[in-house]
Amino acid sequence: MIEGEVIKFYRTKAGLTQEELGKGICSSKHVGKIERGNTSYSSEIITLFSERLQIDIRKEIANFENLENKLHNWHTAIIKLRMKEVESLKKELEESPFINSPKYDVMYQLLLARYYLLKNDYKNTDTIIQFIQRNYKDLPPFERNLFLHVIGVYYLNNYNNSSTENHHKAIQTLKKIDINEYGNPEYYYHLAVAYGWADSKVMAYVYAEKALKYFKDTSNYLRAINAESIMLYQSSHDSHLDFKKLKQSYKNLIHDSETLNAPDKTGMLLNNFALEYFKRKDYEKAQKYYKAALQLEKKPSVIYLQRLNNYLKSCFEGKLMRKSALLSSAQKGLTIAEDLNNEHYQVLFTLLIYSIENKTKEYIKYIEKKAFPYFKSRNHTVLIKRYGKQLYDHYVKEKEFEKAVEMSNFLIDPVVKTYN
Secondary structure: OHHHHHHHHHHHHHOOOHHHHHOOOOOHHHHHHHHHOOOOOOHHHHHHHHHHHOOOHHHHHHHHHHHHHHHHHHHHHHHOOOHHHHHHHHHHHHHOOOOOOOOOHHHHHHHHHHHHHHOOOHHHHHHHHHHHHHHOOOOOHHHHHHHHHHHHHHHHHOHHHOOHHHHHHHHHHHOOOOHHHHOOOOHHHHHHHHHHHOOOHHHHHHHHHHHHHHHHHOOOHHHHHHHHHHHHHHHOOOOOOOHHHHHHHHHHHHHHHHHOOOHHHHHHHHHHHHHHHHHOOOHHHHHHHHHHHHHOOOOOOHHHHHHHHHHHHHHHHOOOOOHHHHHHHHHHHHHHHHHOOOHHHHHHHHHHHHHHOOOHHHHHHHHHHHHHHHHHHHOOHHHHHHHHHHHHHHHHHOOOHHHHHHHHHHHHOHHHHHHO
């Protein structure tokens, strides 16, 4: 009974025992049963309790019942990335005296984890995940699926602990969600991202298409851009695709994101568009769009490092920047990676610096001793193949055939061999 939960909350807040609250009204045993909702009671008793606790019971019950609506509204705002509304509702929920009541605490904590994921605050997200795992063994259906969603997104987005293994963990976790119990198809988008990172192009496209339908049906245009960009990126691997159509599709999406005033989406699309030119060795166009993407991410961050590395690689490959300027920018990237304690980009910028300096011996040695073992440990399939191929070519050139054969066998199925 809601009345019992409200009475218990304000009794505890007032520092009263059940006996003190019930004195002259009913026994402490009866107070306990009322608070637990295990017995019937008269409205007169609730009125007397309310007077003793100096509360307006009807008003407090209304506040208590309204919490569920506010939590669902917060969830919707998070899904739609309406950040002003997200912050406003968070503040309102924090001011509610009942937010940590047994009825709402789990849902609140899980939505708070989703909020922290939006903010890339993985430390607080991890704390909440551990708290839920430690204290709640049997979650209600909606909360159980929301918890799986939180864990899946955590595996997917934690850039400080990013690896192909984590992307597979994200897929395994998200696939456990029961859409009939959860009712939130947004997780299709996160499955699409996870499959994309795991280099499963068909599954990435399938789930992105499902997510796009949901986002369009709910007028969630910002997230629709995300879903369309995944579909576009995955379809770009089709050798029969008309590049003119691909270019126009990217330009249309970039225009839509600019119209919606979404610089993060615009930057993502510009970065992906630049990659299409880079793959086709049109380094001048690649450099142009990578630079535009980089300018939209001014703060030192993992995304900034990604775009800076891409921009400098296109400048290096296309001979579009003086060696001294390239080296200075790459050193800057390495310093930022060190400041952020990001080993992934420390490795990539070190490799880039050796390339710029034309230190072939040091470059190969660094791949062999540091970069390749690191990518293996993180199960970065794409980078394993890229730098493994370079080592293989080096071994063949130097007639180190035993090493070449070993690398060739490994590259046939790097993910399986890394897990074994």
